[in-house]
Amino acid sequence: MDTEKQLEANSNNSVRNIVVAIAAVILSIALFLGLKTENNPLSLESQFKQSTSLDVAFANEKPTLTEFYADWCTSCQAMAGDLGEIKQAYGDRVNFVMLNVDNTKWLPEMLRYRVDGIPHFVFMDSKGNAIAESIGEQPKGILEMDLDALIAKNPIPYANKTGQVSQFEPQVTVTKDTNTDPRNHGG
Incomplete structure (x- = not known):
């Protein structure tokens, strides 16, 4: 045994x-x-680190493509390689700004541009005025044509188009702080 x-x-x-x-x-x-x-230089994280800040983009008088994204967004991840190549090709003529929707710092911009699906692209002229947008996965060729039009100051040919998106709803909770209530009188 x-x-x-x-x-x-x-x-x-x-x-x-x-x-x-x-x-x-x-x-x-x-x-x-x-x-x-x-x-990987084409990953979302490395592209974010190389992107132009919003303040610099508005000040340097180049047209801007602002991308609202999230690390968890499968559509954003799927486009990362193509966008990385586009940024390398157009980076001398266009600002590329990346705003992570999970960062509440960008809530005013998310509300201003009505971000409800990502990736959400906002095309801005050299003065920082939004002139067009597209939502969801966009083929590389379409983005290149849109950027060529942006640079030439022509209408964006594929503006306001919606591809596959990852849904996003900002998580904002309003709470009442009794210590700052003026009717509380400090009591």
């Missing part, structure tokens, strides 16, 4: 060791791919 229990225990240990080894390999691959994606 002791030999059978010992064989069974050894068998269980072998199976456990194999499962642990497989899990370690899978986690190593996931970690490697995660680090590789993070350093």
Whole structure:
């Protein structure tokens, strides 16, 4: 009986060791791919780091494409590669501004441009005036034609078009602070 229990225990240990080894390999691959994606110059995060700030875009008198996005947005992720290439090709003539809808700092802009789906693109002239918008995934060629028109100060040919979007609703909660209520009289 002791030999059978010992064989069974050894068998269980072998199976456990194999499962642990497989899990370690899978986690190593996931970690490697995660680090590789993070350093990808066409990733959303790296594009955000290279984007022009809204203040600079409004001051430098170049036309601007503002993109409202989120890291979790599958449509934004799907377009990241094409947008990265477009930004490299047009970056000397157009400001590319990226505003993350998960950052409440951009709530006034989200309300101003009525962002209710992402990606949401706002085309702005060199004075910072919104002249057109498009919502959702846009093919690379369409965006290039729109940017060419923006640069030439022509009407945006594919403005106000809606592609596939990720729905977004700003999470704003209004709470009443009794300490600042003027009727409270500090009491």
